Amino acid sequence: MPISTDSEQTTGLPPGLRLLIVEDHDFQRQVLAGLLRRLGAEEIHEAACGHSALELMATLEPPVDIVISDLDMPGMDGMEFIRRVGESWHEPALVIVSALEPSLIRSVRTMAAAYGLSLLDTIEKPPAPRELLSALRKYKPDQRRLRAPPMEEHYSAADLEAAMVGDQFEPFFQPKVELATGRLCGFEALARWRHPEHGVLSPHAFIDTMESRGLIDALTDVMLDKASAWCAFWRNRGLDIKVSVNISIQSLADVGLAESLIERVRRQGLDPCYMILEITETAVMIEVGRVLENLARLRMKGFELSIDDYGTGYSSMQQLTRIAAGELKIDRTFVNFASHQNDGRVILRSSLEMARKLNLTTVAEGVETPEDWALLAEYGCDQAQGYLIARPMAADTVADWAQQWDPERWLTGLSPELKQ
Structure with a gap:
């Protein structure tokens, strides 16, 4: 089936x-390559199957930015x-072109999302130039996902114990x-390891x-101590977060957890009401x-509870009735x-409507594009978190970032056609 060559913007x-x-x-691959050249692409590599694609990717330096792949292929x-x-190791962005x-x-x-890939779009065969161009324009080099080299992916318990000490x-x-x-309105604290040789992991x-x-409780203690200390520090300097x-x-199965967390937060001079504890549905x-x-x-002692990664676990609606959460x-x-x-x-939309009826504050994770933002605003989501706003940052840079954050300028800066 020939590939469309409409006269849209190229x-x-x-x-x-x-x-x-x-x-x-072969024919569709050649025509697609020609279409990409007409769109302005200068470096195009081709592979007839997954095996040859992987072999080619292993030899390319620098690596490819975007893979455009069919799904129904032999082998x-x-x-x-x-x-x-x-x-x-290198994870390019992905565009799927398929007739399935x-x-x-x-x-x-x-x-693809579960494997950590950035899927720019899925396009039905034959792809039109306008669709292909729209997909490729979504690529953002600063959001490229790179895994750590294999030798840095796994560390022994002894390594982690030493790092804790x-x-x-x-x-x-x-x-x-x-x-x-x-x-x-707030920050999520995300664990990082400052490895003396491999940098921030x-x-x-x-x-x-x-x-x-059995080391996770120790990490929880460290994260809570440091996160609550920083929260108290910022609040004492006028940052309402x-x-x-x-x-x-x-950790949640330990009946002594609650008293331990309460004591740790109060020790930092912070009221627990300013801390939100995120738990998964499967907990x-x-x-x-x-x-x-x-x-x-x-919850009785003042902590807020948040159900994290909603929709990825089991019996999601049942868990909402079990947990005295205030955030989804x-x-x-x-x-x-x-x-x-x-x-x-x-x-x-259904998830947001359900949360609203249950009086839950809704937070959307992974907001990466103005289109994401516009859709969430249209559907009435309360808060957003993601690369579109900022990447996770070291604690000593937060105050400067917050001082420079200008909500009015931010909203004005979004594409006018996407704003409501």
Whole structure:
């Protein structure tokens, strides 16, 4: 089937993009490459299957920025190829071009997000120039996801214990702002490890080992101590914010957790009402009695409770009735999905409407584009968090960032056609 060559705008491709086409049909691959050249692409690589694409990617330096891939291919199909790319060191952004049914495409979109890939768009064959250009324009080099090299991905319990003794773990803070006004309302504290040799490492390098070797409670204590101390520091200097901290499922089964957290926060001179404890839906599926006892006691003492990653666990609606939460965080996969697919918008709108009826504050995670922001504002989401606003930052840079944050200028700076 020939690829569409409509006369829509064919200029404006971001300069310097390195592209890879993965398509088993020779004619369609050649026509797609020609279309990309007419759009202004200068560096285009081609592969006829997933195997050859991976081999080619291993040799390219610098690596490709965007992979444009079919799904239904012989040998290694598009699903396996996406998984293999998601497990690699360099993770390019992805555009899917396929003639498969929409429900299957939606499933692959969710799968790609689970593997950590930035999926720019899904386009039905044959792709029109306008659709392809729109997808490629969504690419942002500063949001490129790069994994740590394999030798840095796993650390032993001994390494982590030494790091704990050396006080190498600390919170980085990502802001949360109101969608309606742009007002800064809080930060989420995210664990980081300042490794003396490998620099700042994200949780994927250490969380699994900490949980499996019984070290997660110690990390929770460090995060809560430091996050609450910084919250008190900022509030004493006039910054009206709250700080969120993630609590591990394993920690919640300890009946002594609540008293320990209360004491730690008060020791920093902070009222617990300014701390939000984020828990996942699945937390209440193990040791139900103990977990609910802890959560009820924490809520009674003033902590706010937030259900994190809503929609990714099981029996989501049942958990909402069990936990005395005041906040619901919509997982990033639903936010990104809604910007591209009608089914995603239905799910997002329904979740927000349900939360509103339950008097829950809603926070959307992974807000990365003005389109995400506009859609969330239209559907009445309360707060947003994501790269569009700011990346997680070191604590000693927060005050300067907050001082420079101008809600009015921020809202004015959004594309006029996207503002309500």
